[in-house]
Amino acid sequence: xxxxxxxxxxxxxxxxxxxxxxxxxxxxxxxxxxxxxxxxxxxxxxxxxxxxxxxxxxxxxxxxxxxxxxxxxxxxxxxxxxxxxxxxxxxxxxxxxxxxxxxxxxxxxxxxxxxxxxxxxxxxxxxxxxxxxxxxxxxxxxxxxxxxxxxxxxxxxxxxxxxxxxxxxxxxxxxxxxxxxxxxxxxxxxxxxxxxxxxxxxxxxxxxx
Amino acid sequence: xxxxxxxxxxxxxxxxxxxxxxxxxxxxxxxxxxxxxxxxxxxxxxxxxxxxxxxxxxxxxxxxxxxxxxxxxxxxxxxxxxxxxxxxxxxxxxxxxxxxxxxxxxxxxxxxxxxxxxxxxxxxxxxxxxxxxxxxxxxxxxxxxxxxxxxxxxxxxxxxxxxxxxxxxxxxxxxxxxxxxxxxxxxxxxxxxxxxxxxxxxxxxxxxxxxxxxxxxxx
Numbered sequence: 001x002x003x004x005x006x007x008x009x010x011x012x013x014x015x016x017x018x019x020x021x022x023x024x025x026x027x028x029x030x031x032x033x034x035x036x037x038x039x040x041x042x043x044x045x046x047x048x049x050x051x052x053x054x055x056x057x058x059x060x061x062x063x064x065x066x067x068x069x070x071x072x073x074x075x076x077x078x079x080x081x082x083x084x085x086x087x088x089x090x091x092x093x094x095x096x097x098x099x100x101x102x103x104x105x106x107x108x109x110x111x112x113x114x115x116x117x118x119x120x121x122x123x124x125x126x127x128x129x130x131x132x133x134x135x136x137x138x139x140x141x142x143x144x145x146x147x148x149x150x151x152x153x154x155x156x157x158x159x160x161x162x163x164x165x166x167x168x169x170x171x172x173x174x175x176x177x178x179x180x181x182x183x184x185x186x187x188x189x190x191x192x193x194x195x196x197x198x199x200x201x202x203x204x205x206x207x208x209x
Numbered sequence: 210x211x212x213x214x215x216x217x218x219x220x221x222x223x224x225x226x227x228x229x230x231x232x233x234x235x236x237x238x239x240x241x242x243x244x245x246x247x248x249x250x251x252x253x254x255x256x257x258x259x260x261x262x263x264x265x266x267x268x269x270x271x272x273x274x275x276x277x278x279x280x281x282x283x284x285x286x287x288x289x290x291x292x293x294x295x296x297x298x299x300x301x302x303x304x305x306x307x308x309x310x311x312x313x314x315x316x317x318x319x320x321x322x323x324x325x326x327x328x329x330x331x332x333x334x335x336x337x338x339x340x341x342x343x344x345x346x347x348x349x350x351x352x353x354x355x356x357x358x359x360x361x362x363x364x365x366x367x368x369x370x371x372x373x374x375x376x377x378x379x380x381x382x383x384x385x386x387x388x389x390x391x392x393x394x395x396x397x398x399x400x401x402x403x404x405x406x407x408x409x410x411x412x413x414x415x416x417x418x419x420x421x422x423x424x425x426x427x428x
Contacts, residue, residue: 025303111219
């Protein structure tokens with residue numbers, strides 16, 4: 001290892017432990033001031049680690065694929081339809097469902113920060129919160145999609161939704177061909193997190209993936 | 210003193226490719242998870258609102274150099290220090306030195322699930338008719354404002370079409386400055402890609418934003 005690599009490695013470690021120390025100091029002070037309940041912190045972490053994630057949204061999408069009444073409900077009142085499956089609340093209080101079609105492909109971004117429909121997708125990935133996606137999704141969506149390995153027909157119009165207020169958007173990807181007769185649970189496994197943001201497509205996975 | 214929003218990134222050039230980790234983990238270090246939880250727990254005390262949080266984050270001078278959770282942590286400290294809830298010295302010493310301030314509430318572990326499931330809806334009772342209807346052509350406010358706003362620069366001074374009405378929502382611009390909720394009609398406004406980006410636009414593309422009434426004039 002060169003001297004420079006050693007320095008970078010050490011720098012990373014010391015920066016990490018600096019952050020750990022700062023956060024611990026903060027937690028100590030806030031606890032001692034009785035501003036926070038430290039057990040509440042554990043519940044919050046556990047909630048987003050294990051209970052709230054994209055499997056929620058995948059259930060919503062799968063149900064929309066098989067149940068035309070639910071799909072309609074999603075179209076007219078996504079908040080209520082999604083809540084009926086048990087998903088609601090923080091950063092998902094005002095939901096809109098966007099239905100992909102051969103004519104129209106929807107993509108969601110928050111150029112100003114990282115607004116994201118937490119109750120159905122959990123916490124956003126780093127790329128969603130980072131400058132490349134936030135800057136380019138609204139201006140050059142097709143090249144962004146290409147970087148995700150998504151290639152749409154030229155005739156498909158792209159609609160980008162910038163989440164500038166508290167309305168949150170869930171993309172309902174198209175149901176893949178060859179899935180007739182699949183049950184809801186199986187269909188839900190085809191719905192990727194990215195397909196519900198609009199940077200991916202739902203697909204039947206081949207034997208190689 | 211001019212308000213600089215370092216987070217207004219839509220349409221800006223030079224940030225390079227989108228880099229997506231495969232099988233990305235939620236948090237890359239334990240401190241990140243704690244930073245999230247601390248932010249949510251302190252936010253739940255009622256000491257500030259989410260619009261103030263966003264304002265605190267976007268105005269961090271080193272926003273571009275910080276990682277996501279470093280931004281959250283820095284803004285959390287800023288919000289608390291501004292309100293006299295903690296001091297820099299206390300954080301450095303990891304020791305209480307100043308009397309705690311009374312806060313509206315504390316988030317208890319047993320309440321977390323219900324609080325998260327309830328969220329904080331921003332809709333408020335409708336008062337008065339909306340100025341615009343679906344299909345109306347509108348022009349967005351062109352000038353820079355010296356405060357938190359949710360009209361991105363790339364969509365300022367542009368002509369679009371009202372696509373949807375969302376009822377009346379807490380107005381972020383006033384809420385962030387402690388001037389109250391001042392609910393206004395909220396609309397989805399759709400812009401033709403060419404209106405925003407001219408020849409650089411993706412052909413046939415549309416960009417939609419959610420805009421409060423104050424951002425809009427008839428076009």
